[in-house]
Amino acid sequence: MTTHQLNVNGRNHSVDVDADTPLLWVLRDTLGLTGTKFGCGQGVCGACTVHLGGKAVKACQTSLQEAAGHAITTVEGLSKDGSHPVQKAWLAEDVAQCGYCQPGMIMSAAALLHHKPHPTDYDIDAAFADHVCRCGTYPRVRSAVKRAAGGAK
Numbered sequence: 001m002t003t004h005q006l007n008v009n010g011r012n013h014s015v016d017v018d019a020d021t022p023l024l025w026v027l028r029d030t031l032g033l034t035g036t037k038f039g040c041g042q043g044v045c046g047a048c049t050v051h052l053g054g055k056a057v058k059a060c061q062t063s064l065q066e067a068a069g070h071a072i073t074t075v076e077g078l079s080k081d082g083s084h085p086v087q088k089a090w091l092a093e094d095v096a097q098c099g100y101c102q103p104g105m106i107m108s109a110a111a112l113l114h115h116k117p118h119p120t121d122y123d124i125d126a127a128f129a130d131h132v133c134r135c136g137t138y139p140r141v142r143s144a145v146k147r148a149a150g151g152a153k
């Protein structure tokens with residue numbers, strides 16, 4: 001086992017975990033950051049979405065080795081006080097139902113708006129195409145993304 005350096009939410013961590021361990025397990029089990037959720041473990045539900053170097057990635061499909069050396073942001077690190085525009089829009093639109101898929105949705109929304117501040121409906125649909133919400137919050141997700149972008153609801 002080798003020691004790997006991870007930068008998560010602005011903090012550096014040394015972790016002694018096998019290099020091919022999925023980042024999701026390192027975040028949840030090693031670092032105790034349980035905001036990032038395990039859904040499918042196969043890259044098809046989006047519950048585990050985090051930012052790696054500013055891009056939305058699925059932590060269950062990203063190895064520790066791939067993540068080391070890049071800035072990682074989890075839902076816990078999006079803001080200190082819930083003041084990120086996406087978090088505020090999510091509350092305003094009352095998006096969450098059971099909430100399980102929501103950290104991944106929020107992280108994809110934040111990445112989308114970072115790269116496309118004024119996304120079209122097509123952009124939004126594309127960004128969430130591989131997110132699964134069993135509660136069916138998709139219409140509210142779309143409204144919240146638009147609200148966070150400063151556009152119409």
Ligand code: FES
Pocket residue numbers: 037038039040041042043044045046047048049058059060061
């Ligand atoms: S848990 Fe990673 S995509 Fe479902």
Ligand code: FES
Pocket residue numbers: 096097098099100101102132133134135136137
């Ligand atoms: S809010 Fe329940 S799974 Fe999405």
